[in-house]
Amino acid sequence: MDLNVLIVGGGIHGVGLLHDLATRKIHGIHLVEKNKIASGTSSRSTKLVHGGLRYLEHINQWSLVKEALKERSLLLKLLNGVVKPLPFVLPNFHGDKRPPWMIRLGLFFYDLLAGDCGLPAATKISKDEIIHYAPYLNTKKIESEMISAFLYYDAQMLDDVIAKLVVEASVKLGASYEENSEVTQVNKIEGGFRVTIKSSNQERTLTTKYIINAAGAWCNENLLKWGMIPNIPCLLNLGTHIIFRPEAVKNGTVENSFATLIQEPDGRIVFFIPWFDKWLFGTTESILTSRPSQIKYPEEDKQYLMHTATEVLNLTDAEQNISEIFCGVRCMPLNNKTKFSKLNSNWIDNPYESPFYLNKLDKNISGLSRETVIDEPISGLFCIYGGKYTTYRAVGEKIGSLLSKKLKMGTLSGTHIKENWFIQELINEKPEIFKTSSDLRQI
Ligand SMILES: Cc1cc2nc3c(=O)[nH]c(=O)nc-3n(C[C@H](O)[C@H](O)[C@H](O)COP(=O)(O)OP(=O)(O)OC[C@H]3O[C@@H](n4cnc5c(N)ncnc54)[C@H](O)[C@@H]3O)c2cc1C
Incomplete structure (x- = not known):
């Protein structure tokens, strides 16, 4: 042979x-x-090295979360610089599908499963703190609709x-x-x-x-x-991301801002992330029924993300500051x-x-x-x-x-x-x- x-x-x-x-x-x-x-x-991923906080909602995925958190810790050490810690804020608004007690419990178990990983444990933060850490958020919405907020750590990478x-x-x-x-x-x-x-x-x-x-x-x-x-x-699951230029955010810079985990009204989770010199926003989830090569992002995915951007974020000339829109396809067995x-x-x-x-x-x-x-x-x-x-x-x-x-x-x-x-x-x-x-x- x-x-x-x-x-x-x-x-x-x-x-x-x-x-x-x-x-x-x-x-x-x-x-x-x-x-x-x-x-x-x-x-074409969301570029997170993470356990996946939301997978804790499914008890059969806890072992995967635990394994991923162990790998996160290892990759942070092995690939220092290519993989780096990323602080997230997580605001809770009136009417969110997951209430604050559920988020708090989830973060508690996330930290527990991560063990002694070298990253700070999750904490509750105030309105002033969230605006300070994530100045690109819609301040009016934070002031009038936010009921609580948390800070937790994960990691990001150059995939x-x-x-x-x-x-x-x-x-x-x-x-x-x-x-x-x-x-x-x-x-x-x-x-x-x-x-x-x-x-x-x-x-x-x-x-x-x-x-x-x-x-x-x-x-x-x-x-x-x-x-x-x-x-x-298998099922092919298509996810779209938008990359915004640094100028999309007037208040705050890419280097000093934290990422945000946003709960959509339908319960889906999207991330707004300072990603090296740009901002990364996504992802969507839909079923792809064609070949996974040379796919163009579906217009409704862009609309979905831009709608959230207008609601939750405070971006400047969002449409003009789009640097790239890309799709990735996940094979789900x-x-x-x-x-x-x-x-x-x-x-x-x-x-x-x-x-x-x-x-x-x-x-x-x-x-x-x-x-x-x-x-x-x-x-x-x-x-x-x-x-x-x-x-x-x-x-x-x-x-x-x-x-x-x-x-x-x-x-x-x-x-x-x-x-x-x-x-x-x-x-x-x-x-x-x-x-x-x-x-x-x-x-
Ligand atoms: C939208 C989205 C976001 C994601 N975000 C994250 C995240 O933040 N964190 C995380 O941990 N995971 C994330 N994932 C999951 C992760 O990105 C994938 O699990 C991983 O990239 C899959 O890698 P792969 O090697 O299996 O497939 P691929 O990267 O697709 O590689 C398969 C390769 O096979 C090649 N190929 C196919 N057929 C042939 C052939 N006959 N001969 C030669 N070459 C061939 C293709 O060209 C391709 O390059 C995300 C997935 C998606 C879709």
């Missing part, structure tokens, strides 16, 4: 696993990305930078990757797979013992194209496994109209779990569905450990060891990877 492990997809899950395997000193590992590293969902950093750190440890190359065909052979890779009109084949389909929203599309039947149907035994050619031509991509849901999307699901639809080929950016390292460690056992090679994972990140070396050799860019989100 040419390779031990081939990873399909250069989003955070793909590169995270590559890094994990490389730190275990497993050789013969390669990653193939059809566009650029992090050009998929991994450069595309982390993915590029992780892949380059893997290369330093002996792994390899290629961009602008697509895995177009996979055939099962004795002891592994034969794989066809297409890059700039050239095709080549190679053999590998294991394949990891870390293709996010494209996971089931890939399986169908490769002639395989998925076990896990559903519990009900499919039981199809024959491949229908219609599914290959129209994967997004197949039973493996659902286009409606009889409950609220927000209630679906953000947990990562790892499935093995055929022996030796694993798929990574769903998940959060924050927990990518833990997911890589889980799959890395499984592969290490199967291959009977490799040491323990070393992704928690700072030396395996080569940060100073990479700052000197490839300073461009530490700069976040909107280019990836244009792909």
Whole structure:
């Protein structure tokens, strides 16, 4: 076999696993990305490294929150500067779906699950304090409608930078990757797979013992194209963000302001975040029923966010100060496994109209779990569905450990060891990877 492990997809899950395997000193590992590293969902997130306060509303997601908070603490140490603490204010207005006692309880458990993480615990704050910390909020609304407010801590990141950093750190440890190359065909052979890779009109084949389909929203599309039947149907959840220029906020500066968690009247949560030199606002949630590539933001998502901006925020020339609007697509695996035994050619031509991509849901999307699901639809080929950016390292460690056992090679994972990140070396050799860019989100 040419390779031990081939990873399909250069989003955070793909590169995270590559890094994990490389730190275990497993050789013969390669990653193939059809566009650029992090050009998929991994450069289009809300850029929070967080446990997800609102997931505490679902008792079955507490273990995920706990794991994410543990990872938050670790990433703050490992990636100091690329991941940094972010204070949030959380105002409670008359009529909000979650009353102050519920918020207070949620924050108490959030801190409890985080343990001794180095970030200050949540506190109650006054009207004057909230206006001081988040001067971009609508002061009139605060004065007349706010009934209480809290301050708590989470963390934020440069999502595309982390993915590029992780892949380059893997290369330093002996792994390899290629961009602008697509895995177009996979055939099962004795002891592994034969794989066809297409890059700039050239095709080549190679053999590998294991394949990891870390293709996010494209996971089931890939399986169908490769002639395989998925076990896990998923729902594609589209989220839109608006990035505002610094001038959008007259009162206060990006560097000194705190972020705000806003409860919408329908109970949804949106964030207004000082994000490096700009302001990030989002996200929305709707079901995507088309291909996850080259999607334009839905106009109603923009309207929804702009409406909240006018109600809750005090922005100057908001429309003119929009710097970018972008969408990300989350693959949400559903519990009900499919039981199809024959491949229908219609599914290959129209994967997004197949039973493996659902286009409606009889409950609220927000209630679906953000947990990562790892499935093995055929022996030796694993798929990574769903998940959060924050927990990518833990997911890589889980799959890395499984592969290490199967291959009977490799040491323990070393992704928690700072030396395996080569940060100073990479700052000197490839300073461009530490700069976040909107280019990836244009792909
Ligand atoms: C709107 C939104 C906001 C979010 N905010 C947060 C947040 O604040 N914090 C957090 O922790 N999580 C957040 N998430 C979740 C997080 O962003 C995702 O879980 C994560 O980025 C998914 O990474 P991935 O590697 O699975 O997929 P992707 O990043 O989409 O990567 C998959 C890659 O596979 C490639 N690919 C597909 N098929 C092939 C093929 N055949 N050959 C080669 N390459 C292929 C694609 O080009 C793509 O680059 C958010 C998600 C969304 C949608």
